[in-house]
Amino acid sequence: MKDRVWFIALLAGMVLSGCGVETDVLENNDTDLLHDARVTETERIENTEKSGEIEDAGDEVDEETFAQNEEYLAYKTFLEKAIDSGVIEWKNESVDIVESGDFASYESDTFAIADIDLDGVSELIFNREAASMAGMVQLVYRYDIETDEVVPYFQSGVFDRFYDTGLIVNDSYHSQGLAGDAVWPFTVSILDNGELVDVSSIDGWDKSLGSADYQGNAFPDEVDINGDGYIYYIYNFETQSQRTVDNDEYEKYLATLGNEIEVEYLSLTHENAEKITGCLSNRVTVTDDSLEEELASIEQEEENILARQNSEDVVTQLDLDSVASDRYHLWDDELNSIWARLKETLSEAEMNRLVEEERAWIVYRDEEAEFAGKQAEDERMKPMLYNDRLAEVTKERVYELAAMLVEAQ
Numbered sequence: 001m002k003d004r005v006w007f008i009a010l011l012a013g014m015v016l017s018g019c020g021v022e023t024d025v026l027e028n029n030d031t032d033l034l035h036d037a038r039v040t041e042t043e044r045i046e047n048t049e050k051s052g053e054i055e056d057a058g059d060e061v062d063e064e065t066f067a068q069n070e071e072y073l074a075y076k077t078f079l080e081k082a083i084d085s086g087v088i089e090w091k092n093e094s095v096d097i098v099e100s101g102d103f104a105s106y107e108s109d110t111f112a113i114a115d116i117d118l119d120g121v122s123e124l125i126f127n128r129e130a131a132s133m134a135g136m137v138q139l140v141y142r143y144d145i146e147t148d149e150v151v152p153y154f155q156s157g158v159f160d161r162f163y164d165t166g167l168i169v170n171d172s173y174h175s176q177g178l179a180g181d182a183v184w185p186f187t188v189s190i191l192d193n194g195e196l197v198d199v200s201s202i203d204g205w206d207k208s209l210g211s212a213d214y215q216g217n218a219f220p221d222e223v224d225i226n227g228d229g230y231i232y233y234i235y236n237f238e239t240q241s242q243r244t245v246d247n248d249e250y251e252k253y254l255a256t257l258g259n260e261i262e263v264e265y266l267s268l269t270h271e272n273a274e275k276i277t278g279c280l281s282n283r284v285t286v287t288d289d290s291l292e293e294e295l296a297s298i299e300q301e302e303e304n305i306l307a308r309q310n311s312e313d314v315v316t317q318l319d320l321d322s323v324a325s326d327r328y329h330l331w332d333d334e335l336n337s338i339w340a341r342l343k344e345t346l347s348e349a350e351m352n353r354l355v356e357e358e359r360a361w362i363v364y365r366d367e368e369a370e371f372a373g374k375q376a377e378d379e380r381m382k383p384m385l386y387n388d389r390l391a392e393v394t395k396e397r398v399y400e401l402a403a404m405l406v407e408a409q
Contacts, residue, residue, distance in 0.1 A: 071143040072113070075124045076276040078141070078150040079111060083270060088126060090139055091152050097268065099131035106130055109268040113276060116140070116162040116261055117191060124150060127158045127265065154194050159265075165258030166190055167199065178213060180206025182230040183250075188257065202253075203233040220244055251318065259329055291402055298334050298398075302327060317380045324387035331394040338401045345408045365393050 083106060087094040097106045108130040115122045124141040131137075138160055140153040161169040172185040179185055182204030189196040207219045207229035223231050225246045232250040235242045245253070266272040305327050308314055314323065343351060372389035373382040 070145070070148065071122065072276050074143050074148065074150050075113060075141075076273050078124065079126075079268065079273045079276070080270060082126075083268060083273070088128075088139065090155075095128065095137075095139070097128060097130065099128070099135040107267050107269055110265040111268055111272075112263045112265045114162075114261065114263045116263070118164060118166065118261075123153060125263065125265075126268075129158060154191060154196060156189075156196060162261045162263065163258040164261055165256075167257055168196065169257065177203060178206060178209045179204040180209045182206045183232060198237045200237060201235045202250075203235075205231050205233070207231075247318075259332070262333070291406060295334075295398070295402060298330060301330055302395075305330065317384070321383045321387070324384045324391065328387045328391040328394060331391055331398055335394055335398050335401065338398060338405055342401060342405055342408065345405065350408075361397070365390065368393050 082088040082097055086097055086106070088097050089095075097109055110127045110129060112125045113122050114125065116125070117123065121143065124143075126139045126141070128135070128137050128139070136158040138156045138158045140156065141150045142153045143149075144151050156168065157170040159171070161171075163169070168189045168191065170187045170189065172187070177185070183202055185201070185203045187201040188199045190199055191197075205213065205219065207224070211219050213219075220231060223244050223246055225248070228247060230247060232245050232247075232253075233242055234245060234250070234253055243249075266275070305323060308323050309320065314320060342354070346354070369386045369389045373386035376382040376385050
């Protein structure tokens with residue numbers, strides 16, 4: 001393991017893979033819209049260059065670090081004020097952090113700090129859970145560096161899931177239809193000028209709950225190609241049309257969502273609010289030993305994922321595809337983590353060079369994966385081979401960037 005950490009022979013034209021595999025645009029309108037909403041890796045490079053995220057290692061970096069510390073301090077102060085006053089400010093009103101009635105204390109509420117819109121600046125997410133189902137709400141705030149204030153960003157449902165494509169998934173509060181175990185209904189939205197715009201919604205039908213729907217329509221066996229008794233409804237808000245699909249088409253739809261951003265929620269307490277100001281320094285401090293332990297932990301997680309291939313639960317090609325996909329996302333997440341630390345460590349010139357190399361690495365990565373996928377004797381094995389090669393190439397890059405990070409510090 002240690003030998004790999006110190007492996008610094010960098011392949012020409014290789015760098016971070018951004019966040020996730022770019023999927024081909026599907027023919028159906030709903031998946032076209034989802035794909036168009038995604039931010040490609042190349043666009044992210046361009047956005048990084050235009051927004052000036054790459055800072056010099058001198059005074060400008062110090063100013064950026066100061067601004068980030070101010071951001072975290074502002075979030076800490078904002079939450080402590082809410083705890084002490086019993087209300088949290090939202091636009092022109094004050095929202096009780098505990099809904100009136102017989103509900104738990106404010107400690108049932110939760111919060112998180114995460115960059116959910118991928119603009120390089122973390123947002124504050126507040127979930128009011130000390131409330132009835134109807135009274136639960138998620139309020140997202142951002143930090144305004146010009147005014148040094150925490151300001152409202154957008155409002156959504158409690159525990160929405162955020163994806164690296166810019167898409168936001170909101171699970172329905174109830175599943176009162178025929179979905180059963182097929183799927184929990186959810187809506188997919190995208191943020192547009194501080195407002196959520198619905199893109200699509202998902203529902204399903206579990207045949208075991210009824211061979212006819214509430215309107216008397218028979219279960220569409222002709223759509224259920226694999227015969228598992230589940231079908232899915234994909235509604236497109238732009239075209240106001242709905243498709244009925246089987247599991248394979250539904251899995252293709254899910255792939256267009258991208259990778260979920262990990263968000264860690266904490267109970268709303270003074271103790272947890274105090275932890276906020278320690279987040280910045282903790283996330284960028286790396287030693288040789290800590291990085292080696294970090295990579296060893298990822299290696300162990302990879303072994304656990306691969307062990308699933310021999311478990312009794314893995315019986316279909318889709319199961320094997322899932323193993324390969326999970327393995328790739330494991331290393332891709334670690335790659336992004338190391339990249340973030342490199343961006344805060346390298347000089348402006350070094351960072352500019354990496355940004356240029358990234359374009360070439362993306363081409364290399366995709367060509368490797370495409371070639372691997374084409375070796376499949378059975379077309380159904382292509383996703384597995386594709387993601388396996390993605391995992392291998394990304395894992396190699398993780399160790400290369402880890403060596404670069406150790407050398408730079």
